[in-house]
Amino acid sequence: MFQIHNFTDNDDIKTLGSLGPFTVIEYQRDLSVMPSEAQFAYFCNEMNVRKRQVICDLSKADITLQAGAMQWTVGNVNATTGIKGVGDLFSKAVRGKVTGESAIKPEYTGDGILVLEPTYRHLLLIDLQEWNGSIVLDDGLFLACDSKLKHKTVLRSNLSSAVAGNEGLFNLGVSGDGILCLESACPREELVEITLKDDALKVDGNMAIAWSGSLDFTVERSGKSLIGSAASGEGLVNVYRGTGKVLLAPVS
Numbered sequence: 001m002f003q004i005h006n007f008t009d010n011d012d013i014k015t016l017g018s019l020g021p022f023t024v025i026e027y028q029r030d031l032s033v034m035p036s037e038a039q040f041a042y043f044c045n046e047m048n049v050r051k052r053q054v055i056c057d058l059s060k061a062d063i064t065l066q067a068g069a070m071q072w073t074v075g076n077v078n079a080t081t082g083i084k085g086v087g088d089l090f091s092k093a094v095r096g097k098v099t100g101e102s103a104i105k106p107e108y109t110g111d112g113i114l115v116l117e118p119t120y121r122h123l124l125l126i127d128l129q130e131w132n133g134s135i136v137l138d139d140g141l142f143l144a145c146d147s148k149l150k151h152k153t154v155l156r157s158n159l160s161s162a163v164a165g166n167e168g169l170f171n172l173g174v175s176g177d178g179i180l181c182l183e184s185a186c187p188r189e190e191l192v193e194i195t196l197k198d199d200a201l202k203v204d205g206n207m208a209i210a211w212s213g214s215l216d217f218t219v220e221r222s223g224k225s226l227i228g229s230a231a232s233g234e235g236l237v238n239v240y241r242g243t244g245k246v247l248l249a250p251v252s
Contacts, residue, residue: 004074012027012031013027016052017125020061021056022181023055024055024125026050026052027053030045030050052121052122053115053116053118056115056116057113058108058110058113059112061146061148061178061179062108062147063107063144064105064107064108064144064145064146064149065108066105066142066144068117069116069117071117075111075113077108078108078110080107080108081104081107119183121183121184122188123181123182123184126182128176128178131245134212135175135180135211135213136154136171136211136212136217138171142174145180145181148177150176153172154171154173171217173213182209184249194245196241196242198243199241200240202222203238207250208240210247215242215243216242218239218241221235221236222235
């Protein structure tokens with residue numbers, strides 16, 4: 001048996017949200033500040049630059065993490081590589097290479113508590129049921145998820161235009177029924193959610209952080225011709241076409 005004191009019950013800790021096995025907390029002030037850093041810490045606090053952490057309750061689900069994300073555990077917690085054989089290792093290594101994610105994502109099982117490293121980025125909890133069971137992520141967003149969710153490499157529909165648009169050819173796709181935790185440069189309050197029904201969204205720049213796996217993602221000319229694209233000043237745009245949702249950040 002274990003008990004945890006002066007953590008979530010500390011008056012400096014605010015719970016931002018909880019979904020499935022995940023709870024997101026935020027430190028309201030940085031108390032470990034030296035006099036020479038006090039001014040910097042003050043303005044960070046005023047601009048909502050605060051440390052945040054994810055707490056995982058393994059009694060609710062096994063958890064898969066981005067490599068290096070674990071800070072501490074307590075209770076019955078077991079860590080594995082999540083590798084199920086040579087073929088599985090090879091496929092995960094290839095997927096990690098092309099998507100920029102860690103090749104091996106450790107899996108944690110048991111019924112104890114797992115706490116992730118603090119971060120100044122914003123932590124988003126996503127229920128894949130609200131995305132019809134499939135989501136595609138921009139590079140570097142994945143932090144943790146329910147281990148029963150499946151990961152796959154999603155290939156851009158038109159490779160030549162993706163290269164011309166200076167975008168990656170591959171993205172990480174996650175599917176199944178469970179909760180996903182992302183690290184975002186933007187808070188949830190600033191993310192624009194667009195729902196498409198047999199329609200198309202065109203975005204000038206890499207502003208979409210996540211989109212439904214049901215959408216067809218391509219890079220296309222903004223106009224019908226090269227001359228038209230040049231005249232509009234937009235050039236190539238990212239296009240999300242079909243039925244599904246897209247999360248847009250206000251800046252690239």
